[in-house]
Amino acid sequence: MSALLEVGGLAAGFGTAPDVLAGVDLTVERGEFVSVLGPSGCGKSTILNCTAGLLVPRAGRVVFDGRPVEGVNTGVGYMTQDDTLLPWRRIADNVALPLRMRRVPKGEIGPLVERYLTLLDLRDAAQLYPAQLSGGMKRRALLARSMIYEPELLLMDEPFAALDAQLRAQMHAELRRTVRETGVTVLFVTHDIGEAVALSDRVVVVGGPRPSGIVHEQAIPFGTDREMETLRFHPDFAALERDLHAALQSARPPKGDPR
Numbered sequence: 001m002s003a004l005l006e007v008g009g010l011a012a013g014f015g016t017a018p019d020v021l022a023g024v025d026l027t028v029e030r031g032e033f034v035s036v037l038g039p040s041g042c043g044k045s046t047i048l049n050c051t052a053g054l055l056v057p058r059a060g061r062v063v064f065d066g067r068p069v070e071g072v073n074t075g076v077g078y079m080t081q082d083d084t085l086l087p088w089r090r091i092a093d094n095v096a097l098p099l100r101m102r103r104v105p106k107g108e109i110g111p112l113v114e115r116y117l118t119l120l121d122l123r124d125a126a127q128l129y130p131a132q133l134s135g136g137m138k139r140r141a142l143l144a145r146s147m148i149y150e151p152e153l154l155l156m157d158e159p160f161a162a163l164d165a166q167l168r169a170q171m172h173a174e175l176r177r178t179v180r181e182t183g184v185t186v187l188f189v190t191h192d193i194g195e196a197v198a199l200s201d202r203v204v205v206v207g208g209p210r211p212s213g214i215v216h217e218q219a220i221p222f223g224t225d226r227e228m229e230t231l232r233f234h235p236d237f238a239a240l241e242r243d244l245h246a247a248l249q250s251a252r253p254p255k256g257d258p259r
């Protein structure tokens, strides 16, 4: 079977400005967790936006599940660091929203909401409003909402950036468990090297002089059943962080590069 996502020779930019990205080749296999690491402004979100069909590339191809992406890609879920829960809707209604928008029959919505609220440990919060939730619960609700229509690929753009370190670690464990239980494929953008190592099967580093490209790739060999609580003490963890740190340093744009 072909890869779930195949990006080849991708170039992208905005308006009349020069390309932000060029020559980006990235393949994501089904069930894989790939993180994109890179300096601020290098074009990480732009890769996700081209994959989601929200931005039309200037050159190259984005093939999702064997078909070129043309228009909005409805096969992906997208979670950002923004809190986009509707404050006037209860959590169960917020999570059900994508199903209503897709006109999923009413009888199917209830069981799916139940499944995803359970998966993300939110059953007790079903009837609460977003303002009554902690930061971590809101993140879990947003994750449930991004996953409830069972997209094959989850795009995550710094989804935990606003959380404190302890909550972030909790969310990492929740996310890995959810990935294991659902088999969803993830393309994850972060600035945080430790987060990329903890979560991913593979990390790609984007950067270099404008237009940016992929400058480094690193396999993360911890497997699907990694023990998140103790992973940071794994003898290979620090070495992987060090290698990625070095790659990230060399991915920084030269002084005076337009950003």
Ligand SMILES: Nc1ncnc2c1ncn2[C@@H]1O[C@H](COP(=O)(O)OP(=O)(O)OP(=O)(O)O)[C@@H](O)[C@H]1O
Pocket (backbone or CB within 6 Å): 014, 015, 020, 038, 039, 040, 041, 042, 043, 044, 045, 046, 047, 191, 259
């Ligand atoms: N809608 C837009 N219009 C014009 N320029 C844009 C737009 N979106 C992004 N850019 C520019 O494209 C470049 C890449 O942006 P992008 O958001 O992809 O970077 P990033 O690597 O995700 O950055 P960060 O880590 O800071 O979120 C930046 O220089 C940004 O200013």
